Amino acid sequence: MTLAVLGLAALITTMLCAFALPSIHGGPHRVPIGVTGSQQRAETLQKNVDGDAWDVRLYETPATVKAAITDREIAGGLAVTAHSVDVYLATAGGPSAAGALTALADNIAGQHNTHAVVHDVVPFTKDDPRGGGLTAALLPMIFGGIFPALILGNLFRGHRGLRTRLAGVLLFSVVGGAAVAAFLQFVTHSTDGEYWRVALGLALGLAALSTTVLGLKSVLGMGGLALGGGLLMLLGNPLACLATGPHWLPAGWATLGQLLPPGATGSLLRANAFFDGTGSAYPALILAAWVALGLALTLLADRRGNRATAPQPEGTPVMERITA
Template structure:
């Protein structure tokens, strides 16, 4: 008779434990993904959306807005319609209500957010009563994409291509310096190619080709650079961490189809601190507003890109320290 090896029991249980652990982790990840993608959409509502009012009844309109929708709008007054238009063009507000003896007039900037423009238009119609309030779009969205649906669809491909490029370079290229060079080449080619496609064939983005391409290039550099830096510093786990942060959080919180002020707090602000949200805001500023409001998202993308290359330096130091430790056992055995 052959007795069973004492190692057979634990060894047989290891695959079962791993299978159970992976299944539980995947189920938890699924719940997290549903929460990340569905919760912001289910809780979309205006929260301190910047609007301006002007005209002889500006104070009364501001009070009425605050009473009807408490906490929905951050209301500021301007002396006249010219100041209102400057506020919209400078991205200080999403829309405005100008009071006149004939009734209120609504000014919107749908390029900043078609969703907010629609809500402000509907609200103004309610305030005007039976007479429809005239609406003027001061900074309009692209005529080929008036609702911003295609603009919002640009974000996910940028994130996924950046993640894919970082993963491929990590596994296919050994020297960290060449990985960094690969990220730079990918970002430039991706920026030029994506902008040519978006402005040429799809006609989605107006503005200077080089300026828009520069924004896309910086966004790709921030995404792929951050992930490749995390991979160099943390190993393969860095790719997973980068994917979770940029794809699982960054994409649904980018507010590409709405506005940061429409997301539940504090997720709107968090989304603007991640590359996808910053890229969306910077693209809107450069393509539609001549660069107004570009400083904050430009800084965010630059910080992420620099941090990625700094992590590459950390990975290089880590590899340099590991090399002597690997050589010592080899010398001892020889």
């Protein structure tokens, strides 16, 4: 009874930390932005703006700023002239940071008695300008990772069901990735990148989610299922930053979120859907590592099960059989 109460208290505390603290401390945290203009104006702006919120980098021309945005070196940029402040955004890369940068540009323009002109270099699609479909896809994908592991793990038990369990979660991941990509591109029109690239990225994400839960369940039983679900739902979901972008959380929270399967899946989806795959290597490696971990745990549990149920030789004394 005491352990159950302590476990429930720890669970509630974890939920509060994962959901409340990042929201309270949310805001731009060392968001990389580019600044261009006359050398004096650019250097002055860098000196005044660079700090905890912004990581300001100097560029020669607006064209180099836009190229750096599409290459994902920076999240946005400012071009300061005597007549205006041009702000270059990548709304699809992080709408919250884009909004904060726009507010910063308006403030700077007000100080110079001029106006800010917004250029969205990497926007969301016209049919989903706020990226609502993209954000809404994360939670169903998390459930889509948990349910196959739960169902297949219960239906196909033991060593005989090992291949079916593994083939089932991997097949579901491929089909699920293709289905989610089709829904986002052809139903809600939330993405307009290359379809198969998006689908394969989502398939890898679903494979990471489902194999992780399957592996934990194989090793720890229903406790492993609870651990996997909590890892994905209570930490992975609020720290994924799919709606805001990774620079909106403090460094530690943002790093943890991008190392978990939901956050890495969101980052890979964003890279494939809006940046032609630029920046996809890191989240893909993270997801591949989770797939490998899940498979390793599943195989380890199967090996232990085989040892536990292996028949003893005929000549083994009874006491040795009992203690084996």
